[in-house]
Amino acid sequence: MARAVSTQRKALVTVVAWVIGIVIFFPILWTILTSFKTEAEAIASPPSFLFFDWTTENYGEVQARSDYFRHFWNSVIISVGSTVLGLIIAVPAAWAMAFVPGKRTKDVLMWMLSTKMLPPVGVLIPIYLLFRDTGLLDTRIGLVGVLTLINLPIIVWMLYTYFKEIPGEILEACRMDGAMLKEEILYILTPMAVPGIASTLLLNVILAWNEAFWTLNLTAAKAAPLTAFIASYSSPEGLFYAKLSAASTMAIAPILILGWFSQKQLVRGLTFGAVK
Amino acid sequence: MGNITLSKVTKSFGDVQVIPPLDLDIREGEFVVFVGPSGCGKSTLLRLIAGLEDVTSGEIRIDDRNATELPPAKRGLAMVFQSYALYPHMSVRKNIAFPLRMAGLDKAEQDRKVEAAAKVLNLTDYLDRRPGQLSGGQRQRVAIGRAIVREPAAFLFDEPLSNLDAALRVGMRLEISELHERLKTTMIYVTHDQVEAMTMADKIVVLRAGNIEQVGSPLELYHKPRNLFVAGFIGSPKMNLISGAEAAKHDAKHIGIRPEHLKASKESGVWKGRVGVSEHLGSDTFIHVHDTGLAVGEEDMVTVRCDGEMDARHGDTIWLTPDMERLHRFDDKGLRIT
Ligand SMILES: Nc1ncnc2c1ncn2[C@@H]1O[C@H](COP(=O)(O)OP(=O)(O)OP(=O)(O)O)[C@@H](O)[C@H]1O
Ligand SMILES: [Mg+2]
Numbered sequence: 001m002a003r004a005v006s007t008q009r010k011a012l013v014t015v016v017a018w019v020i021g022i023v024i025f026f027p028i029l030w031t032i033l034t035s036f037k038t039e040a041e042a043i044a045s046p047p048s049f050l051f052f053d054w055t056t057e058n059y060g061e062v063q064a065r066s067d068y069f070r071h072f073w074n075s076v077i078i079s080v081g082s083t084v085l086g087l088i089i090a091v092p093a094a095w096a097m098a099f100v101p102g103k104r105t106k107d108v109l110m111w112m113l114s115t116k117m118l119p120p121v122g123v124l125i126p127i128y129l130l131f132r133d134t135g136l137l138d139t140r141i142g143l144v145g146v147l148t149l150i151n152l153p154i155i156v157w158m159l160y161t162y163f164k165e166i167p168g169e170i171l172e173a174c175r176m177d178g179a180m181l182k183e184e185i186l187y188i189l190t191p192m193a194v195p196g197i198a199s200t201l202l203l204n205v206i207l208a209w210n211e212a213f214w215t216l217n218l219t220a221a222k223a224a225p226l227t228a229f230i231a232s233y234s235s236p237e238g239l240f241y242a243k244l245s246a247a248s249t250m251a252i253a254p255i256l257i258l259g260w261f262s263q264k265q266l267v268r269g270l271t272f273g274a275v276k
Numbered sequence: 277m278g279n280i281t282l283s284k285v286t287k288s289f290g291d292v293q294v295i296p297p298l299d300l301d302i303r304e305g306e307f308v309v310f311v312g313p314s315g316c317g318k319s320t321l322l323r324l325i326a327g328l329e330d331v332t333s334g335e336i337r338i339d340d341r342n343a344t345e346l347p348p349a350k351r352g353l354a355m356v357f358q359s360y361a362l363y364p365h366m367s368v369r370k371n372i373a374f375p376l377r378m379a380g381l382d383k384a385e386q387d388r389k390v391e392a393a394a395k396v397l398n399l400t401d402y403l404d405r406r407p408g409q410l411s412g413g414q415r416q417r418v419a420i421g422r423a424i425v426r427e428p429a430a431f432l433f434d435e436p437l438s439n440l441d442a443a444l445r446v447g448m449r450l451e452i453s454e455l456h457e458r459l460k461t462t463m464i465y466v467t468h469d470q471v472e473a474m475t476m477a478d479k480i481v482v483l484r485a486g487n488i489e490q491v492g493s494p495l496e497l498y499h500k501p502r503n504l505f506v507a508g509f510i511g512s513p514k515m516n517l518i519s520g521a522e523a524a525k526h527d528a529k530h531i532g533i534r535p536e537h538l539k540a541s542k543e544s545g546v547w548k549g550r551v552g553v554s555e556h557l558g559s560d561t562f563i564h565v566h567d568t569g570l571a572v573g574e575e576d577m578v579t580v581r582c583d584g585e586m587d588a589r590h591g592d593t594i595w596l597t598p599d600m601e602r603l604h605r606f607d608d609k610g611l612r613i614t
Contacts, residue, residue, distance in 0.1 A: 167359065167361065169357045169359050169361040170361045170362075170363060170364075172326075172328050172348070172355075172357070172361065173355065173357060173361035173362075173363075173422075174363070174374070175327075175328070175347070175348040175349050176326060176328075176348050176349070176353065176354060176355040176432075177349075177354075177374050177375040177378055177422065177426075178349045178375050178378035178379055178426070179349060179374075179378050180347070180349050183378060187374075188363060191365045192363075192364065192365055
């Protein structure tokens with residue numbers, strides 16, 4: 001809806017947006033700043049904002065004490081693996097629900113979403129036991145499986161809403177033009193759904209990257225991703241704020257960079273396609 | 277190539293029967309127009325022929341081959357949709373070439389046919405654009421281009437011009453008629469528009485609630501409507517339908533007289549009335565006459581068409597004289613009396 005907006009109004013909206021943005025970003029900024037302080041400065045009161053002795057010793061120490069890259073690789077494999085596996089299952093599922101809906105399609109969709117309302121801790125014990133008995137504890141395969149299942153409802157829902165946006169007449173037109181199911185999927189549906197599939201992929205990589213409950217509870221050392229890497233700095237050795245911050249910064253940096261370069265796709269993904 | 281025969285075709289959505297048993301014969305090269313009120317099943321019938329909907333029962337034959345169970349891709353028909361339904365991610369060239377690609381033609385052959393179609397449709401300059409960068413009329417042309425490249429057994433059109441403005445509509449109407457003259461391919465065309473139906477069709481099929489009310493050439497329908505429904509539906513403005521005592525004088529339950537077959541006069545005539553709204557189009561004038569004392573339905577209004585200008589003021593007294601030769605008579609079942 002095009003509407004003339006006065007400059008005054010525009011300025012106000014800009015200021016409010018910046019304030020909200022800074023409030024939301026502040027904890028991350030603080031973490032990054034703290035990671036460059038010494039432990040003493042990190043707990044100093046009142047805290048110094050920018051004028052402290054900048055040091056990178058925390059990063060060196062964190063890297064020396066634990067293997068960042070192993071955790072990083074675990075995170076990459078788990079998040080990308082579970083997303084790709086999820087997409088392979090969800091694309092045909094969403095396709096069927098969007099284009100050949102049955103009487104119960106809506107119910108199935110609701111039921112899938114309802115599984116996201118269950119507190120994960122409610123099924124922790126059974127899943128833990130299953131993992132223990134099948135030897136999946138602390139394996140990447142196990143985590144890929146669990147995160148696929150956890151995020152599958154969201155992937156299906158997102159894809160379903162994207163596919164729904166594709167006008168049925170275009171699909172009918174390609175059938176009239178001689179396309180059978182294979183050509184229809186290959187030449188018409190998939191290219192038209194690519195933006196939707198891309199933002200679903202991005203969002204789910206991020207969700208899986210940040211997932212902490214299952215990754216913390218089902219791993220020990222071998223398959224532990226970056227979430228476990230951060231957690232290992234939080235409690236047992238007392239409070240080392242600066243090192244904890246350095247570890248956190250290292251863990252969130254890849255996803256921040258990914259998010260920065262894919263802002264447009266992400267916004268579309270988060271709003272379920274409502275913003276074009 | 278291009279015979280289509282429907283025998284005892286029915287279609288139900290759930291418990292609702294939209295098309296009762298229906299027979300229709302479309303001959304090669306004919307331009308057939310489906311008309312009827314909104315919701316009467318025109319689109320459904322077209323989609324049954326296309327294969328986009330499955331028949332509930334009955335048989336559809338295309339070129340003497342049973343096509344009832346064939347998927348749309350195998351029926352050899354082309355369709356132009358109301359929304360154009362172009363592929364948004366492909367250039368105009370790729371859009372038009374798509375049916376050829378599906379048919380497995382080689383690249384050079386595809387290019388040659390696309391260029392030829394583009395030339396006919398004045399699209400040569402737009403071949404590398406995306407559909408989103410075209411005007412409505414150009415998109416419509418692309419949709420037609422996509423339909424003609426493949427040389428289908430028949431073309432199906434579902435209200436293809438209804439999204440265009442009036443001037444463009446007239447232009448495209450002529451282009452489609454021209455195309456039919458040149459290709460001589462069977463065309464089935466769904467429309468709401470009286471003028472499109474009358475000017476383009478070889479054969480008009482009038483539908484009501486899925487039933488065929490009458491099939492005939494435009495002039496047959498105009499001169500000899502089979503029943504009251506067709507009489508009221510074909511012609512614009514619509515035929516004046518009169519019942520009661522005036523109809524009884526002509527040994528009929530209802531009589532009908534078209535606005536163009538009434539003569540208006542300020543001095544004398546058969547029926548007397550009072551002028552309501554008059555519409556001056558320059559070439560002709562339509563006068564809506566009230567208080568005629570005739571039983572003409574609820575709105576109590578008779579419409580008369582006068583050639584050129586007619587000076588009639590609101591409230592003036594006016595006399596009407598019907599052309600007895602052109603009077604239509606209908607019996608108590610609404611059927612035409614001959
Ligand atoms: N998929 C469907 N499910 C249920 N009913 C349907 C479906 N498609 C059409 N109908 C019904 O079938 C009837 C005929 O519809 P159709 O679209 O063929 O009408 P139409 O003559 O093309 O109307 P219009 O001139 O408004 O386009 C309507 O009553 C409509 O509600
Ligand atoms: Mg229709």
